[in-house]
Amino acid sequence: MIRLLLADDQALVRGALAALLDLESDLEVVAQVGRGDEVVEAARASEAEVCLLDIEMPGLNGIDAAAALRRELPGVRSLIVTTFGRPGYVRRAIEAGASGFVVKDTPSRQLADAVRRVHNGLRVIDPDLAAESLIDGPSPLTGRERELLTYALDGSPVAAIAARVHLSEGTVRNHLSAAIGKTGATTRSEAARIAQDRGWL
Amino acid sequence: MIRLLLADDQALVRGALAALLDLESDLEVVAQVGRGDEVVEAARASEAEVCLLDIEMPGLNGIDAAAALRRELPGVRSLIVTTFGRPGYVRRAIEAGASGFVVKDTPSRQLADAVRRVHNGLRVIDPDLAAESLIDGPSPLTGRERELLTYALDGSPVAAIAARVHLSEGTVRNHLSAAIGKTGATTRSEAARIAQDRGWL
DNA sequence: ACCTCGCCGTGACACCTGTCATCGCACTAC
DNA sequence: GTAGTGCGATGACAGGTGTCACGGCGAGGT
Missing domain, CATH: 3.40.50.2300 (Response regulator)
Structure with missing residues (x-):
């Protein structure tokens, strides 16, 4: 049994x-x-x-x-x-x-x-x-990129994400830009969806 | 039985x-x-x-x-x-x-x-x-707004959506802007998520 | 010690987006 | 027939966004 x-x-x-x-x-x-x-x-x-x-x-x-x-x-x-x-x-x-x-x-x-x-x-x-x-290989995302992408999932503007994690807008944009490159997306919300689909979040 | x-x-x-x-x-x-x-x-x-x-x-x-x-x-x-x-x-x-x-x-x-x-x-x-x-009441979205929001769900840029439905970029922006207002969102992808959550899509 | 890599930040630039005013057309309701 | 509404479009403007170059810090590996 x-x-x-x-x-x-x-x-x-x-x-x-x-x-x-x-x-x-x-x-x-x-x-x-x-x-x-x-x-x-x-x-x-x-x-x-x-x-x-x-x-x-x-x-x-x-x-x-x-x-x-x-x-x-x-x-x-x-x-x-x-x-x-x-x-x-x-x-x-x-x-x-x-x-x-x-x-x-x-x-x-x-x-x-x-x-x-x-x-x-x-x-x-x-x-x-x-x-x-x-x-597919393992996730290419760094910890920050992963974190910021989860906040970008709902389509929040960059300013809202920056306030939420206490970072400057520029830094958030840079991390998200890196994530966009790694996912092959053209928008942060597209990148977020792709990362989610692959199980990277 | x-x-x-x-x-x-x-x-x-x-x-x-x-x-x-x-x-x-x-x-x-x-x-x-x-x-x-x-x-x-x-x-x-x-x-x-x-x-x-x-x-x-x-x-x-x-x-x-x-x-x-x-x-x-x-x-x-x-x-x-x-x-x-x-x-x-x-x-x-x-x-x-x-x-x-x-x-x-x-x-x-x-x-x-x-x-x-x-x-x-x-x-x-x-x-x-x-x-x-x-x-909650019934969905306040018009047919076009509903359609465009579904295409906005994955975070596609406006240009891609416009090409997909054979409309001008400006028109797409207008419809999405209306949808953003009706959902209380600030971004088209946020509006798309909200509409989806309420079962409007 | 040196190098690499993740992380944080700034500044600048081109482009994308959201908003608004305004127009025209078709259809429906009264 | 007039008013209202959904749909499509244009143009203009402010602000958001993505990209790039550059700098600096700290941790880990060689």
Whole structure:
């Protein structure tokens, strides 16, 4: 019997996944949480063996949650189950110590198998995504560029971003200009979207 | 026995919802599709009574699918089940003839009840969202403004948008300026995000 | 010690953008 | 027929934006 923890901020999806996995005779959902920062505690309390983690979650994202699990409970394996198959996500998930990465449009039949493989110590990674994340390479953005791009995501003017991070407008423009160059964009908001699509934010 | 059709582009979620609903003794999932433009055909073939529709789907979105169902198969009721509780979505869904609107972070226990109520001819609408969509009012955007905002979503420069719709740059700027005013934004990309958040696109 | 690289800043320049006034056309409502 | 509204366009202007050159600081690697 494999003991599972589910972490997803959408209660309906969480409950549905639980129903799906409980149909398998060798799987048992022993904990469910809706926030990333409750994962470690719940995993410890429930003695889960495998954690299914969504990426988009309040409190702590799934990748950082996987890193926290690696640190606090090294015996627990984690499997990222997410909507967005962004190349950068895969790389970061693996670096954070996740054992698997599955996107939510894989057939539901395959999920239980993925869990079993992860439980057996194998890696489960969507082959297309693995290839994409290899050709894509790691994020070329510096820390500041990454930060400023996240603030540029909603289309704020440069002045607003500068005020928010206590920098001069010129500096913000320079960093964003560098980011625009690295993403191949022509506008800061375009650059922000591209970076987000690749999982660089 | 209530006959259900599930429409969601994420296979994993679809399968999981099916598992969840099949646990109920009075419900039966008789069809599953991953595209909006397959809903009517599948509903007809499977003689479904209630259709659960996600909004974000390839081919045809869930709201337009509900409208198509209303037209082609008036006896079939539809229930929107979506990630985003955007006020504009609720209004448009009801106008399209949907019988219910549920967001994906409602507790999974309540889904079956929502289905039963819809099947009985009742309306099921998240009360918070209903209130929000009332105070928000309908979209103030004209058709052109809406169109241009969708093109502005990715941060494209005005020149690119103008070329795409075969308009002069000045005209595009004028429409976008109007949209910026109506959304209370200061930038076209900010306006685009705000409009999207409210379900105006 | 030297070099590299990330980070912060300034100043200047060309270009892009948002705003406003003004015009014309087509359609609808009263 | 008059008024209102959406749509398209032009021109002008102030201010925002992206780019470049340049300088300086500190941390890390050789």
